[in-house]
Amino acid sequence: MGAQPTWGGRFAEEPDARAARFTASVDVDRRLGPQDVAGSIAHVRMLAARGILPSDEASVLVAALERIAREIEEGRFAWDPSREDVHMNVEARLAQLVGSDLAGKLHTARSRNDQVATDLRLWTREACAGTARRIDALLSVLHARATETVDILLPGYTHLQRAQPVRLAHHLLAWAEMLERDRGRLRDAARRMNECPLGSGALAGTGFPLDRDATAQALGFDRPTANSLDAVADRDFAVEAVAALACLAVHLSRVAEELVLWSSREFGFLRLADAWCTGSSMMPQKRNPDVAELVRGKCGRVVGDLVALLVLLKGLPLAYNRDLQEDKPPLFDAFDTVDACLEVLAGAMETAHFDAERMHAALAEGHLEATDLADWLAGRGVPFRQAHHVVGRLVARAEAEGRRLAELPLETLRAEHPAFDATVYDALRPEALVERRDGFGGPSRRRVLEALDALGRRLASRDWP
Amino acid sequence: MGAQPTWGGRFAEEPDARAARFTASVDVDRRLGPQDVAGSIAHVRMLAARGILPSDEASVLVAALERIAREIEEGRFAWDPSREDVHMNVEARLAQLVGSDLAGKLHTARSRNDQVATDLRLWTREACAGTARRIDALLSVLHARATETVDILLPGYTHLQRAQPVRLAHHLLAWAEMLERDRGRLRDAARRMNECPLGSGALAGTGFPLDRDATAQALGFDRPTANSLDAVADRDFAVEAVAALACLAVHLSRVAEELVLWSSREFGFLRLADAWCTGSSMMPQKRNPDVAELVRGKCGRVVGDLVALLVLLKGLPLAYNRDLQEDKPPLFDAFDTVDACLEVLAGAMETAHFDAERMHAALAEGHLEATDLADWLAGRGVPFRQAHHVVGRLVARAEAEGRRLAELPLETLRAEHPAFDATVYDALRPEALVERRDGFGGPSRRRVLEALDALGRRLASRDWP
Amino acid sequence: MGAQPTWGGRFAEEPDARAARFTASVDVDRRLGPQDVAGSIAHVRMLAARGILPSDEASVLVAALERIAREIEEGRFAWDPSREDVHMNVEARLAQLVGSDLAGKLHTARSRNDQVATDLRLWTREACAGTARRIDALLSVLHARATETVDILLPGYTHLQRAQPVRLAHHLLAWAEMLERDRGRLRDAARRMNECPLGSGALAGTGFPLDRDATAQALGFDRPTANSLDAVADRDFAVEAVAALACLAVHLSRVAEELVLWSSREFGFLRLADAWCTGSSMMPQKRNPDVAELVRGKCGRVVGDLVALLVLLKGLPLAYNRDLQEDKPPLFDAFDTVDACLEVLAGAMETAHFDAERMHAALAEGHLEATDLADWLAGRGVPFRQAHHVVGRLVARAEAEGRRLAELPLETLRAEHPAFDATVYDALRPEALVERRDGFGGPSRRRVLEALDALGRRLASRDWP
Amino acid sequence: MGAQPTWGGRFAEEPDARAARFTASVDVDRRLGPQDVAGSIAHVRMLAARGILPSDEASVLVAALERIAREIEEGRFAWDPSREDVHMNVEARLAQLVGSDLAGKLHTARSRNDQVATDLRLWTREACAGTARRIDALLSVLHARATETVDILLPGYTHLQRAQPVRLAHHLLAWAEMLERDRGRLRDAARRMNECPLGSGALAGTGFPLDRDATAQALGFDRPTANSLDAVADRDFAVEAVAALACLAVHLSRVAEELVLWSSREFGFLRLADAWCTGSSMMPQKRNPDVAELVRGKCGRVVGDLVALLVLLKGLPLAYNRDLQEDKPPLFDAFDTVDACLEVLAGAMETAHFDAERMHAALAEGHLEATDLADWLAGRGVPFRQAHHVVGRLVARAEAEGRRLAELPLETLRAEHPAFDATVYDALRPEALVERRDGFGGPSRRRVLEALDALGRRLASRDWP
DSSP, X not given: OOOOOTTGGGOOSOOOHHHHHHHOOHHHHGGGHHHHHHHHXXXXXXXXXXXXXXXXXXXXXXXXXXXXXXXXXXXXXOOOTTSOSHHHHHHHHHHHHHOHHHHHHTTTTOOHHHHHHHHHHHHHHHHHHHHHHHHHHHHHHHHHHHHHTTTOEEEEEETTEEEEEEEHHHHHHHHHHHHHHHHHHHHHHHHHTOEEOTTOTTTTOOSSOOOHHHHHHHTTOSEEOSOHHHHHHOOHHHHHHHHHHHHHHHHHHHHHHHHHHHHSTTTOXXXXXXXXXXXXXXXXXXXXXXXXXXXXXXXXXXHHHHHHHHHHHTTOOSXXXXXXXXXXXXXXXXXXXXXXXXXXXHHHHHHOEEOHHXXXXXXXXXXXXXXXXXXXXXXXXXXHHHHHHHHHHHHHHHHHHTOOGGGSOHHHHHHHOTTOOGGGTGGGSHHHHHHHOOSTTSOSHHHHHHHHHHXXXXXXXXXXX | OOOOOTTGGGOOSXXXXXXXXXXXXXXXXXXXXXXXXXXXXXXXXXXXXXXXXXXXXXXXXXXXXXXXXXXXXXXXXXXXXTSOSHHHHHHHHHHHHXXXXXXXXXXXXXXXXXXXXXXXXXXXXXXXXXXXXXXXXXXXXXXXXXXXXXXXXXXXXXXXXXXXXXXXXXXXXXXXXXXXXXXHHHHHHHHHXXXXXXXXXXXXXXXXXXXXXXXXXXXXXXXEOSOHHHHHHOOHHHHXXXXXXXXXXXXXXXXXHHHHHHHSTTTOOEEOOGGGOBOOSXXXXXXXXXXXXXXXXXXXXXXXXXXXXXXXXXXXXXSOOGGGGGGHHHHHHHHHHHHHHHHHHHHHHHXXXXXXXXXXXXXXXXXXXXXXXXXXXXXXXXXXXXXHHHHHHHHHHHHHHTOOGGGSOHHHHHHHOTTOOGGGTGGGSHHHHHHHOOSTTSOSHHHHHHHHHHHHHHHHTOOOO | OOOOOTTGGGOXXXXXXXXXXXXXXXXXXXXXXXXXXXXXXXXXXXXXXXXXXXXXXXXXXXXXXXXXXXXXXXXXXXXXXXXXXXXXXXXXXXXXXXXXXXXXXXTTTOOHHHHHHHHHHHHHHXXXXXXXXXXXXXXXXXXXXXXXXXXXXXXXXXXXXXXXXXXXXXXXXXXXHHHHHXXXXXXXXXXXXXXXOTTOXXXXXXXXXXXXXXXXXXXXXSEEOXXXXXXXXXXXXXXXXXXXXXXXXXXXXXXXXXHHHHHSXXXXXXXXOGGGOBOOSSOTTOOBOHHHHHHHHXXXXXXXXXXXXHHHHTTOOSSOOGXXXXXXXXXXXXXXXXXXXXXXXXXXXXXXXXXXXXXXXXXXXXXXXXXXXXXXXXXXXXXXXXXXHHHHHHHHHHHHHTOXXXXXXXXXXXXXXXXXXXXXXXXXXXXXXXXHOOSTTSOSHHHHHHHHHHHHHHHHTOOOO | OOOOOTTGGGOOSOOOHHHHHHHOOHHHHGGGHHHHHHHHHHHHHHXXXXXXXXXXXXHHHXXXXXXXXXXXXXXXXXXXXXXXXXXXXXHXXXXXXXXHHHHHHTTXXXXXXXXXXXXXHHHHHHXXXXXXXXXXXXXHHHHHHHHHTTTOEEEEXXXXXXXXXXXXXXXXXXXHHHHHHHHHHHHHHHHHTOEEOTTOTTTTOOSSOOOHHXXXXXXXXXXXXSOXXXXXXXXXXXXXXHHHHHHHHHHHXXXXXXXXXXXXXXXXXXXXXXXXXXXXXXXXXOOBOHHHHHHHHHHHHHHHHHHHHHHHHTTOOSXXXXXXXXXXXXXXXXXXXXXXXXXXXXXXXXXXXXXXXXXXXXXXXXXXXXXXXXXXXXXXXXXXXHHHHHHHXXXXXXXXXXXXXXXXXXXXXXXXXXXXXXXXXXXXXXXXXXXXXXXXXXXXXXXXXXXXXXXXXXXXXOOOO
């Protein structure tokens, strides 16, 4: 703990070792190294352009900062936990390289408050883009698997009861829809946060004639932030991003739940590749969908991260409070967790085997044609509620006799309602049931191909943000 | 519990009273009455346009539904808790009005699954608009109060320590920035959710040749939803809206915390009007900022609502599961809570008295000019880190002598650094400190007026969504 | 809003209607009516015993309060939303009955702060007892069902993969273990909270010579609270109770998940009685386990309630803050929700049909005997890890040949390991597998009967708290 | 990723590197190393005692395990991230030491499911004890500081408004009460979890004649767990412990909020030692209570950890699911976070300077004697509500005249109520106000000394659990 803190002028005692350890953040925020250096370079260049810093000094600083950036990138930077945080580590190295007098000038017209707010927005903006790329990768896998399995039918479920037959591709496209909206939320978040806090100082701006537009532009921001107090005090951009991730994590938990269900012997719809399964240390027969289970479980972590951020911010007065240092662990963890889940789901889905026979066999049990039987009657003028009751009785009968609805003889049908005739049987084949559902958003072959085409075109022409 | 459920055909027993009570939702979802009827009218009209329903029958149904809409609006509708939910209540009333045969046809090509998903999107879309209006009302109050108090200075704080002087208006505008982003999030949510589930059926679309574009358009949606399974299974639109509300509620808790602090005798910056304070049943001297405290406390409720929704959805397989019925209590509660908080904050802020004298007096203690003193040195070529140390020692000295920095004699200053000269004193007046911070987003008079003008223009030309 | 608040002496304006509406809580806290009146009676009697109130006046007050208690109990009490809260409603009625001078004396040496803290502890203590009774009722059902089904075997699962056979009763007893611990947590909470805040005043006690032991004893508390500031400022007793409920709700969501799985056609282990199922408005064949799904979904609500309380309390300074008013909605909702879930699960389980044949049939597929095969080898001195590999290869072979492990011929077994002999086959029957697991806590018949007996004895001799 | 997993017998492919990385947990669960080895030693000894393992083999295993324990303790153990988890790392090292045949026998009659459940209970039990010790350390500091400051008075607050004078020691004891209950919750959790899962196998016990009581006793458990499915499937013991920590973290956030408030220039009640403060990189005058702010902020993290665990468990079917691997990060993080907060609060409080003068001066403003003035009247027979109104008017008058209540002349008092006489003034001195509050739990000197004595005696005779 030998490092002298940078704010010691009026302090009579050294920091207590416990306090220093407790307040240090470099183990976590060193991850902001690249962003921190990029921000400093933009700041120095602007100071020089404005004449606040002589341009020869600026050149020396920029060269040294670029060297530091390379050291960080290449893993050669020597992080020192005794130096509080990422900013102090970078500045200490800078002092080694250019002397402490010149290094000290880097902090002209800047505070750690606007500096870290800038670093964190840069990091989060890039993280959103990275997660969007991983979403797209998973969407591409879903698109490919759905395309190749477009003729596989399986039961659609409600209440985990077999309800009506759908195409497997239609089911996979439902997942894709969820992911598309998650991507949209991340993009909105990335756009809204894209304003540059540099120049907000500790809380009230600075007295130097900065060019905030220049630093904003140099760092790829759309504009500078509009209020200095707000710029250093708020972290709603992190909340928004993590809320989008929590929603995404919940979606992935739903996908994972289905992978677990489908991998069970009871369903038997899916077999993950051996390379994506694990076994048991005790039970030699087990092939466990651990990857899917972990994706489902990790959802808790991301929801927890969101709650951590919201609780953190609750009731804080303006402007900066040290509480805000705690924004990074949940933010980083949420992105890491979701990114890892997206990656393994893409890998597992790419190589998963769908058991078309088991899916098709499942259509035979469960009276999935019941709605269409009622619709058939409704199409012949029977009020739907009445048709529903008629078919309910037929289901009870079929169930009792251990038959499918389509196996009930015509006289049985007619005994319940005289409108039935022999054409009804053809309407009850699974393929017919699915093909009849031919409206926009439905599971018919035409509609599913249409949806696949639309997804493919979106994926081919992605922009960001 | 006399009402016969609509799905009884294959059931041998009456529902158990406890099950019926447990699964009934009409106490909560009756609030969707207007949306439910509007959705039914659009559905019936489309069925008629498509020839699925004779147009005379459609006319009778529409007229009856419009009558029901009026009954609901005027509070005359007789909600029957024994009839499960809002949909069954409306349909039962419809059967009274047009007979059960015709009423039964309303459900042609529709399921409660796509029906409730439509109702809920309509409700949430409108609720977002309502909250945005309340945000605007609060922003208008802040704009007015900031405009009239633009010359009041107060300490800006970091770590709840006096840091640098700012304008009160600058502080109020920081709150406004937060609220603006919250409004943006609600608008993004309202846009993303604006797709119509009608036609998705129970999960797999329907076999009827519906015109989904027509119902979508009639109900003000941008388009129909693109996947029937997803349309009935997901509630991420509710999560997104409530996440935006949770972020807003956290912002309001921060505003409320400052109102509580400022109302304390220690700060004394603010006096809520008597009409917005409450007293104590025991302590006659108390004037308590209960309204602000409750706003702060209600933040917990909204964060809890968000968690409830996320936990609800975690791990659910496709498509509809009855769990989803539990989406409404947290959704409704979150909007009600936030709307009430916005309303009372607007009222309280409108009539609050700012104590400019107390604020100004607070500038005299706490050495808020220290940064500028360091900047003054840095402006004369002293490396900032060194200047910071020099001023740190001067602060310690001033503190020990019980003086302000500006009261230290020049020789004391020069003893610490020879660069000091007499012009430094003028630079240390509070007004000078604030006016020097004249960059974009800063607290100088010009910048604050600029920001007020921009806010005023935004408020004057609001559109939605 | 005509009611004059009780604290108006120094206030120049009437409360704003919006403020009054926002701060009113009687819609929620009227539920504390019985506790509030009981607390007042104890307070009055103590005041009289101490000579602070003449005993004739005390008698009049007690009689009137008892009358109010009856009015509340019988639903005849006229709650007036314009009178802030439960306390003011009761006091206003008291003033009608005994005149406002005498009614005003009720508040001697008491504040609403210690009053509401007392009311809420009384309520929560009783609510814990009520939930414990409902847990016991569900445990009794589980005990009865497990006893009658003790000979039914089904697969035990890990990773939702069939793992090893167990008794159904053993599985039901696993649920019972969870519930027992939940009951223990509620009891611990009920004990820890059982201290009486009366006499803590607004925050600092009172100057009157109260007998705090007497009021504590009269209300069934173990003792008075030990610090007046803490007594009015904290609500950790509510957090602890709701945390126990959240854990219980998570347990119930796990039970519910299994009910949903078992009710699926794929598993087919369970059939809820018609009276506990619901159907579909669209699909006539559906028998949906809605009750179980809602129990699973309502878990989100209780977790949300817990979060609401924790966020509410975060960062509040001592002592009472009005934020605390928001403790009641999540507390009440958590108990109501969990109580309803316990009640319907008991009802649904009481009448559910277990399909022993389906369960038994499921034992035939999935190689549930693999572990025992490995153990058999290990029992003959083969290192377990090697035995595990041997059996893994045999499973792969059986799978490829579409046979059960027990159907592989001896030479096949011996080809993998020479230690196999013909006695192995008898060891692989499901009953043998289960009966061999005869350690404490295991699924053998003897152990399960032992566990049932222990549960039965616990249920027969319950005390509380 | 060269390590061969232990369950590979029936697997045709190597694990995908992404899957292996995603499912590996050794980076986190290596922390369970000591518990894992202790559990293995107890298991081996029991196997030998039961004759399942030859005693010479057991001796070799135990010696090797003890060597491994030392390697772990001394930081010399070479953790290999390619070996899945802590269990596989330990077993691989064991194989190096004793050969893989003998090492393989360690896993006889045990599964990783009961193994990790045992490890985690051992770890959590010890962690609860560690946190309790840290609570006691903080309580000792509070006891010492309260004892030495027993004569300092300060305002007690409600609604952050000065309410009534109390002793500083009384305020510190309020914190102590909260911490005592938190300690009680941890102890209850530690007791309830103290059952040993060993012998539960993967889910259904084992067929070996284990002595579960022996392993339980050897590891300090009270008894073996009573149901094998429950023992491997549930983690409610972790939820309970983390819920207690979340409550504790909320309490610490409240303490921290007061430290921040008291450190502000507005309050000025407290000055943290320089060694426990930090400065600003920009503002040389700042002495920031960062330690307290971080404690307040870290509360969010612990609440997030609790939510993560609850979400993780929601809806999981029995028995073990891989999701459960995600129990460790939130559990470890919650203990680490709370322990660090307790440690620094103890350090900061030990050296903090209380400004008795500022506290005393604060008693002069705010009419803290108003309640006693009303009580004085009530003590002379005036109904409290009327007395309250009288004093309310006197407060308004004093406020308008800029005087304290005690400075109003007797005729002014008598003009509002004739019962006033000259003895009232003596009753209004702060010391008199505090001393009159002499009931149990009150702030009078006698009562505070009593409470300090009780706390001191509790601390001197602590046992655990």
